[in-house]
Amino acid sequence: MPGERKMSWFHCGRCGSLFQSHAGDVDDRLCQKCGFDPSHGNMESPGASDKEPATEALKTSKLPELRAKRSGKKPKNQHFMLKLVGGWTLVLVLIVVFARRMWHVETPQGRPPVADVVSAPSDTQDENILLNQATPQCIETFAGFLATGTPEERNQYVLTPVSTASRMARFYSMNPLTSIDPTTITLTRSKILKLPEGNALETHWSIRDGRILDAVFREENGEWRLDWEHFARFSTFPWSLFLAGSGDPEGEFRLLVRERLAAERRSSEAISVVLYAPRFGSPSDTGFQSPEFLVSRNSRDGRLLDAAFKLARTNQRVFDAKLPVLDPEGMIRVRVKVKRTEENGQRKFEISEVLACHWLSTEHPGVEPDAPAAVELQPR
16 A cells, blocks of 8 residues: 555574565664664565574574583483493392302202311311312212102212112111201311222211211312212111011121220120111211120131220221211221021021121221231130
């Protein structure tokens, strides 16, 4: 319309905003937003005004990210990742700690703890080296043996497993299978034992319930295996049942023996002895005892027993073993054959052979008997 002043769009060079003003008022033109001289900003087309809000919105949306970059702070998604990684790290640490505890309890088959192991002052350096090498392997073997639940599984940990398998099956068919949690036992003493077949390791163990065990290990095919016959006190038949008249009339037994009236019968022609069943886990106690046996002092059996009792009276043991004696005072270990007979309705027993003065799986008797000529008998 005539006389109407034309309005145009202008761009403020100070604040960047768009505003409308009369086209002719150059000197008096002020920005409607900031109130300052727009410094003669150029007029923008109406189409440009439509893009500006979008540009401002884009700048506004990137502002937190730009501020984070300038301030050195990480975006929220990176904080989340750090928390996630930290959480998983904590979980892994807990798993490792739990696994190590489980390993201590169950691997290998419940590793028993080790107390201060006794070592005799007379040990040589070589014996100490062997002791340090053999003891951990024996612990592994014993833990594995105790952790298994059948004779067939236990057979893999014992000495001469092929020939021992039938003996184990027969023994456990008449005797309860020893059940001991390997995590409840502690190795208390360990010592090298010199046998005719080679070095062995003699050990003492304590169980949390108060019982005491002794076990011997021997190296076989590069592995330290348990002398099972010694550990189980193997006998071909339960001693109590044999005394009661059951089973074969002759059997092989691992027993404790005590000499009766040793001082009074010192000059007699026979040694008077009584046989006792050992009590597993309680070596200082005894089980069923036999009637009295009279063994000729001049016989090989009598001379073996006499030599073993003399050794015990001087606080020595067979094969020069160094660990303390666990058996009742005045008693020694024997492996014997005993025969049972019935005469006129009466049951009688006889020691048919003294096989050894120990329970170990070796044919050596453990002591050297005196020659018959060395035994002097006083006339009655």
